[in-house]
Amino acid sequence: MALLDLPLKRKLAKQDQPEDALTGTPVSRFSRHLILCLVGLVMLYPLMWLISSSMKPSNDIFRQLGLWPENWDFSNYAQGWTALDQPFHVYLINSMIVVIFSIVGNIFSCALAAYAFARMEFTGRKLFFALMLGTLMLPGHVLLVPQYIIFSQLGWLDTYLPLIVPNFMATNAFFIFLMVQFMKSLPKELDDAAQIDGCGPFRTFIRVILPLCVPAMATTAIFTFISTWNEFFGPLLYIQNQDLYTVPLALRAFMDSEGQSMWGPMFAMSVVSIAPIIGFFIAGQKYLINGIATTGLK
């Protein structure tokens, strides 16, 4: 699989090397900064506009292009919080439940599988590994109808199980792949030393390898958080009961009850819904950037 090997060979090794010596004249450097800042501003403008609009009275939102509210109004938040069937924190908690179980499942099952692929020798390892990489490119919608049938036969519709359980079965090949790459970079002597000290494979995994894999697990956790928090299709398919709505479904419900007076509250809840992502992004930047550079994960 030349395609997937590639970005990996240029793997974590020299990620954040010291910046190259400055090049160009001061003028050319200044103009480059100017262009980059302008592009950055254009890119962030929609987000800043969203945040500022959430603090404006609904009537002002489209009257002012500027970012600084002329009339501050925080009532959007109070209104938005209670506008749907349930107060908004119910949806936040629902999303949190799905997210936490998904993170635990992904880390647990993908680390186990990754250890087997990276460190153990058994018949069929290469074949299974190739199969695993193949599932990376398999569009999920091919499996959709039969999986839906299975879940409905199990009576799992309107529960979080269809959203959570697959994560415990290492179905996310990206994370296995990420961890395999990481484990391969750990010195093999560690395993040998543990074995000489009498550790079986399981203890070697728990006591030696896992503690060293914290960066890879952090990357997995953050990516799982962001993708699960944003996930719209799965909940749309499996959750009908409004009390069980996750945040994206709740936001869509806002859109259905559209009316000019609702814009402010809707924007306020949009801000609430993306705030955790921005928070995690700021806290976990290093892991995210390394992770995406290693696997090409979105």
Added chain:
Amino acid sequence: MTVLTKQPPGAPAPAAAGGTPRIRPSRRRKQRSGYLFLLPWFLGMLFTVIPFFASLYLAFTDYNLFTEPNFVGLANFQAMFEDPRLIQSLKVTFIYTFVSVPISLAVALLVALVLNRGLQGLSIYRSVYYLPSLLGGSVAIVMLWRYIFGNDGIVNGFLGIFGIQGPAWVTDPQFSLSTLIVLNVWTFGSPMVIFLAGLRQVPGMYYEAASIDGASRWRQFRSITLPLISPIIFFNLIMQLIGSFQTFTQGYVMSGGTGGPADSTLFYNLYLYQKGFTEFEMGYASAMAWLLLMIIAIFTAINFIASKFWVFYDN
């Protein structure tokens, strides 16, 4: 892979060549624990492989979830080629993919190039440009896009400053898809980060040698940078193509689930969802899924074949 030597059960492991005794559990035990570690993954594979073939079977049936599937041969596929909404959804998905993927890759590469060499604050710029790609698929942002491009949203407000009367971006079928293309380009940050990681691996001495030989910046880009990062361009291209063929949330939220106006944002997967889960034509939906799989496979294969002519592997 090691070739297994047949051994009677319980026989001691053969001493390693050279005679030095090595402590290791018997192969058999190692084998077993390997499979044990893979147990969750095996379950997951079952949960992938069985639905994979089940959906292939369902593609040749008429199935509505409540009665037994009824084998109909190629009827679903025949119906697809006469279904104007299916043709429309393919058109929407193709236009979206073939316009937004090249643009976002070009922007990503351009910005990565500007960022790469000798500029302070790289990590700040990188973070700012990357952030939107984490948010681009969220309902909140697609909803925001509706209002930004709304009749009196900020885009038209901005155009108004220059005295231009902007169109009704969201409700005019001519323009609605372009708002989503802009949204996709807005998320160029993730390929950009991959480009940056690749660019930083290009040895600086190549450029030094080239500039001593008097090569211009453009020439250096053409003859050094481009060949050396071509595998990364290829990787990004494949991943972006596969991703954008499967777009769903953007179309759903932008149109409130209908794919409107006039089916102009009816993405393939949105239509698949409508067929399978609002009209319960599960057989037809499975056939659609397989058509998409074949389309993606064909494009990926074409890319792999074409890559022989433009992707340069250093080793």
